[in-house]
Amino acid sequence: xxxxxxxxxxxxxxxxxxxxxxxxxxxxxxxxxxxxxxxxxxxxxxxxxxxxxxxxxxxxxxxxxxxxxxxxxxxxxxxxxxxxxxxxxxxxxxxxxxxxxxxxxxxxxxxxxxxxxxxxxxxxxxxxxxxxxxxxxxxxxxxxxxxxxxxxxxxxxxxxxxxxxxxxxxxxxxxxxxxxxxxxxxxxxxxxxxxxxxxxxxxxxxxxxxxxxxxxxxxxxxxxxxxxxxxxxxxxxxxxxxxxxxxxxxxxxxxxxxxxxxxxxxxxxxxxxxxxxxxxxxxxxxxxxxxxxxxxxxxxxxxxxxxxxxxxxxxxxxxxxxxxxxxxxxxxxxxxxxxxxxxxxxxxxxxxxxxxxxxxxxxxxxxxxxxxxxxxxxxxxxxxxxxxxxxxxxxxxxxxxxxxxxxxxxxxxxxxxxxxxxxxxxxxxxxxxxxxxxxxxxxxxxxxxxxxxxxxxxxxxxxxxxxxxxxxxxxxxxxxxxxxxx
Amino acid sequence: xxxxxxxxxxxxxxxxxxxxxxxxxxxxxxxxxxxxxxxxxxxxxxxxxxxxxxxxxxxxxxxxxxxxxxxxxxxxxxxxxxxxxxxxxxxxxxxxxxxxxxxxxxxxxxxxxxxxxxxxxxxxxxxxxxxxxxxxxxxxxxxxxxxxxxxxxx
Numbered sequence: 183x184x185x186x187x188x189x190x191x192x193x194x195x196x197x198x199x200x201x202x203x204x205x206x207x208x209x210x211x212x213x214x215x216x217x218x219x220x221x222x223x224x225x226x227x228x229x230x231x232x233x234x235x236x237x238x239x240x241x242x243x244x245x246x247x248x249x250x251x252x253x254x255x256x257x258x259x260x261x262x263x264x265x266x267x268x269x270x271x272x273x274x275x276x277x278x279x280x281x282x283x284x285x286x287x288x289x290x291x292x293x294x295x296x297x298x299x300x301x302x303x304x305x306x307x308x309x310x311x312x313x314x315x316x317x318x319x320x321x322x323x324x325x326x327x328x329x330x331x332x333x334x335x336x337x338x339x340x341x342x343x344x345x346x347x348x349x350x351x352x353x354x355x356x357x358x359x360x361x362x363x364x365x366x367x368x369x370x371x372x373x374x375x376x377x378x379x380x381x382x383x384x385x386x387x388x389x390x391x392x393x394x395x396x397x398x399x400x401x402x403x404x405x406x407x408x409x410x411x412x413x414x415x416x417x418x419x420x421x422x423x424x425x426x427x428x429x430x431x432x433x434x435x436x437x438x439x440x441x442x443x444x445x446x447x448x449x450x451x452x453x454x455x456x457x458x459x460x461x462x463x464x465x466x467x468x469x470x471x472x473x474x475x476x477x478x479x480x481x482x483x484x485x486x487x488x489x490x491x492x493x494x495x496x497x498x499x500x501x502x503x504x505x506x507x508x509x510x511x512x513x514x515x516x517x518x519x520x521x522x523x524x525x526x527x528x529x530x531x532x533x534x535x536x537x538x539x540x541x542x543x544x545x546x547x548x549x550x551x552x553x554x555x556x557x558x559x560x561x562x563x564x565x566x567x568x569x570x571x572x573x574x575x576x577x578x579x580x581x582x583x584x585x586x587x588x589x590x591x592x593x594x595x596x597x598x599x600x601x602x603x604x605x606x607x608x609x610x611x612x613x614x615x616x617x618x619x620x621x622x623x624x625x626x627x628x629x630x631x632x633x634x635x636x637x638x639x640x641x642x643x644x645x646x647x648x649x650x651x652x653x654x655x656x657x658x659x660x661x662x663x664x665x666x667x668x
Numbered sequence: 669x670x671x672x673x674x675x676x677x678x679x680x681x682x683x684x685x686x687x688x689x690x691x692x693x694x695x696x697x698x699x700x701x702x703x704x705x706x707x708x709x710x711x712x713x714x715x716x717x718x719x720x721x722x723x724x725x726x727x728x729x730x731x732x733x734x735x736x737x738x739x740x741x742x743x744x745x746x747x748x749x750x751x752x753x754x755x756x757x758x759x760x761x762x763x764x765x766x767x768x769x770x771x772x773x774x775x776x777x778x779x780x781x782x783x784x785x786x787x788x789x790x791x792x793x794x795x796x797x798x799x800x801x802x803x804x805x806x807x808x809x810x811x812x813x814x815x816x817x818x819x820x821x822x
Binding site (some may be wrong): 275283294304307308311315318322325326327328329331332333334335337342344345348349353355356359405408409466467468469470522606636 | 685689692698702705708709711712713716718719720726744746747750753754757760761765768769771772773776784785787788791792793795796807811819
């Protein structure tokens with residue numbers, strides 16, 4: 183377990199060695215990255231058993247907690263690392279990408295692992311910036327005018343987020359004199375000024391919310407996902423947004439368990455859900471429809487997180503996991519279908535398998551009973567229903583409206599896909615590229631969904647156990663053991 | 669009214685941040701947006717430095733350790749280390765932003781925010797093979813009959 187820092191160090195080292203290796207032999211670079219990721223994945227999976235009974239903290243360089251940087255490994259973090267590596271391995275085109283893209287991908291993986299494991303806000307900030315830079319490089323890969331413009335606009339939004347987050351960090355340091363998460367979690371609410379705490383939280387959540395597609399700093403999403411290749415969009419919407427979500431979960435659970443914080447989160451989430459779903463309803467092409475609906479879905483996740491206590495974290499993790507499974511698959515579909523919706527008419531008659539799988543995935547996204555999406559949405563709704571106050575009631579209403587809007591635009595798409603009338607009228611016959619890999623990955627996602635819906639009790643129980651560990655503030659403090667300051 | 673040094677410095681830091689963020693929101697030129705970002709970053713760096721600042725205290729490196737000085741006689745070195753990191757990251761990101769701005773200018777021939785956005789949206793629509801004028805997806809089936817008056821004029 184002491185070697186967990188390798189998850190950060192090895193990809194970063196690989197990223198910088200890769201260009202040199204590629205000069206020696208191109209094959210070395212081409213196979214190096216997937217083998218490295220596979221090796222890390224196989225190395226990480228057995229570690230899960232070690233943290234089942236309790237989380238483990240590692241002091242980097244043996245400097246103890248408040249002064250040194252600690253890594254905190256619990257089940258939630260390890261699962262996220264495993265999913266990150268697995269999804270990347272599945273969707274990354276090994277044989278099509280250039281060497282510098284592979285390098286950037288490795289930097290992305292390394293910094294994401296750093297964010298997931300780190301237990302120090304400033305350290306998280308540094309890895310977050312590294313992740314941003316790597317994602318700028320990956321997004322701009324097409325080098326078209328739109329790619330440059332979208333990336334620059336994304337960079338500006340991202341930098342504004344950075345400025346806000348750093349201001350939040352300065353505020354926390356000013357109020358408490360520490361940035362270690364465990365050390366901060368130890369503080370009672372009387373120890374620091376409530377106003378300062380809420381101001382700091384607002385700044386931090388706006389800053390780190392950029393990558394998590396939290397309203398209002400999420401306007402970059404449709405442009406960037408439209409300009410980047412679908413695989414990058416799949417990676418960012420599917421996994422990277424969850425990495426940023428984990429930061430926010432840690433902040434809410436450990437640092438700011440205050441009612442005002444939950445209210446703020448709820449307001450932002452409601453706005454995000456409404457904006458995302460309505461914009462998706464309006465969009466005319468598949469890629470942007472997915473981008474906007476992803477914003478709406480993540481709004482639902484934040485709504486769940488705004489429910490105080492463990493129930494909220496459980497609902498948020500369940501929704502996020504479900505989104506992580508479905509969104510990459512849908513974005514891969516967008517690689518072959520990514521075009522005007524009206525041109526997808528009658529696709530059912532040429533690609534029946536993909537359309538059938540697509541319908542299965544969106545049924546789960548909507549929350550139709552036997553599928554896992556229903557269970558995740560049920561957790562959210564029952565959590566919201568247990569709250570008092572007008573804000574929770576409004577959130578319930580918004581979830582209902584958002585679901586209706588989702589049904590409207592997704593089923594409209596299905597109607598277009600199975601429409602036979604128009605196909606004969608159109609003068610241009612539909613020739614979409616058949617991608618076998620996409621088909622296989624779609625089937626895989628669908629298979630996991632169906633398997634999960636048969637074992638929903640077991641999955642739910644395991645998830646509950648994971649969340650119990652992640653939501654336990656005292657456990658975090660006890661594991662990291664920040665030294666008492668003189 | 670006495671203004672302490674810290675109050676002045678804090679107002680300066682927050683003022684720089686506000687100027688920078690306002691510049692990002694209001695400027696119509698991408699280069700000015702990038703400059704405004706660097707102003708905002710300077711404000712935040714100042715704020716971070718101030719978190720560890722104490723008036724009448726020495727720089728931690730100059731302190732005579734044998735003098736058994738009082739614990740508050742030196743400024744907190746941790747925020748200074750953090751600001752160094754933040755400045756280095758900021759410089760890197762600014763270089764990247766300028767490189768991207770050059771790319772934008774090469775393709776679009778302008779750095780005006782509104783024009784760049786318009787051209788970008790048009791290019792994205794073309795990429796998705798979207799036709800600008802398109803019947804609404806949510807319009808009812810069938811064609812709409814023209815009003816009688818208009819038909820009569822034909």
